[in-house]
Amino acid sequence: MFLKKLSLINYKNFESKNLEFDSKINCFVGNNGVGKTNILDAIYHLSFGKSYFNPISSQNIKHYEDFFVIDGVFEKDGREEKIVCSLKRNTKKIIKRNGKAYERFADHIGLLPLVIISPADRDLIIEGSDIRRKFMDGVISQSDKAYLQSLINYNKVLAQRNSLLKYFAVNHTFDATSLKVYNEQLNTYGSEIFQKRLEFLQAFIPIFKEQYKAITGNSEEVSLTYDSKLLDTNLLQLLDKKLEKDRALQYTSVGIHKDDLSLDIMGHPIKKFGSQGQQKSFLIALKFAQFHFMQNLSKTTPILLLDDIFDKLDEHRVSHIISLVNQQNFGQIFVSDTHAERTEDVVKKIHQTYKIFKL
Template sequence: MYLEKLSLTNFKNYEDARYSFGKQVNVIVGPNGSGKTNLLDAVYFLALSKSAFQNQDAFSILHDADYFMLDGIFEEHEYSNHPARVQITISVQRGQRKVLMADKKPYERFSEHIGRFPVVLIAPNDTDLVREHSEERRQFFDGVLSQMDAEYLQNYLMYQQILKQRNSLLKLFADRNQVDNDMLDTYDYPLLDLGQKIHDRRKKFVEEFMPGFREHYAYLSDGREEVFIVYESEVSNPGFAEEFRHFRRRDTVLQRTTMGVHKDDYVFLIDNGSGQQVPLKKFGSQGQQKTFVIALKLAQFDSLEAEKGVKPILLLDDIFDKLDDRRISKLIQQMDEGAFGQIFITDARPERTRELLNTVQADVRFFEIGQ
């Protein structure tokens, strides 16, 4: 599976651009600010129907334009006797609903598209997964699971919808200073049921994810220390459902649902050399944190490949500036060994990238932008 062609109209800083990509390594070079990351984001957007960097679709529209459009040709079965080329089109117009089409036919639900063209992005801000709050970590693992498991995605979307409705109801009760417990029951029962399903899938996934993740970390760090991921959830408690209902009054005062899987966290730990597992955020060096998140992304790649039967598209944004030589050489070695499928790399220094990749046996194509 790979992206063969891409056209951009009014997308971020691209007024009108067209590209034909190679099946293996595509290197996007140009000065800082020329739009290298925006081009990667266009690939990500086509694959997942949303931006990797913006939380609102309209923010991706070129300044002073009314809309943007992305159009791409994916080859889904590159190794079969009957390769299938699929045209994916996404358009966003200010003030209107996003349109997503496959071969010019709209999807009935956007969720049908998620996971069809798996993608993994490694970017400079990935260490936010370590440094920032639990929301970033939940988003990462939910993103992986959503590409892998359509049932999980449906449960997650339904949970979010019911959670939003329940929070609106809590605000209404707070305004009226009166709680209707029977009405809350109509939201709480499905919310608890979906929350349990989400919890169980997250727990199972972490257990399956850990061995591959730790193997990648050991490879990148030459086995210098061990790392761990601990999934923490209130839903794990046997009496969670009873406790959830017990705190309805608190929820009404605060006008939001204070318990549930939307509060889960994934705790990142590292061996401190004395056999103790300590928080990576507090005790891990910058190099250890970078290695941790790259191992996360490579394990994500493996999980998606195992589930989907195809190698995801790998997007590497400006990583040669952020990694030391040892970690770069490890990644390039994996490229040379054919561990990945189609790869997109951005770099502001083309001469460096040419030197780093000149021993790689794969087909390497360069695209200069902003010249």
């Protein structure tokens, strides 16, 4: 699978831009602020129906304009797939596949597998648990539509339960029967999600460790651990136990929406004890593991976006990444960088065809 053409209208800093790509390596070079990352984000948008960097869709419309359009032509399994993503201010976003609009965006997820590696990924280490949950959910959802639907259903019921808890507090009332209905639904969807997360990590963790070793060339022990209260008990029991707390807080304080991933190096949190280099290697290993996990499941080679990573990594790590790309079965790759000469030197070491776009 690869992206053949991309057209942008009023997307971020671009009034109009048309690009035709090489099926292997494409590099965007230029000074900071010219829109290199925005092009990568537009490609991400076509795959996921949203921006990687700014989830508020209206803020991706060019200043003083009323709409944006992202138009991409992909080749997949010998057929063309034309994907158009458009948004007009104060209306709902539309995603079309071969001229037909999706009724549900969820139906699009997984059609065009894609992995992005960006400096923004550091949030996985330094920010809260919701970022790490989104990473897990994003990887699983691209290859498991039933999981994505369970997640949508769970979040819908969670919002309803939270509204009911607020209603109880405002009206000084309580109805155990109504709450029980939501508890049972949360338990049903939550148990499915919990089980699939466990299965995912069982398959994902060995791939991640293998990628970390390949990138660093050393034997530092790294680990991912799933933190969930459901490891000890079921969700119905947890909800009963935390009922008084939930009534006081007016929201649901336990469930799979509170789960986390512990990221450790040599038995200690990488956030506190990992050097900058170790943290960068950890993140790239996570993303390379995501790439291989998705490739194995979907039988399609994901598109790989490398945003500004040559500027953020030392030469040793860059050479390791290049050797991995040479050795392993990667498909189409998009790279952004501020230095044209450095980029060309790097891509020449990958024995594939390439195009360089100077912005």
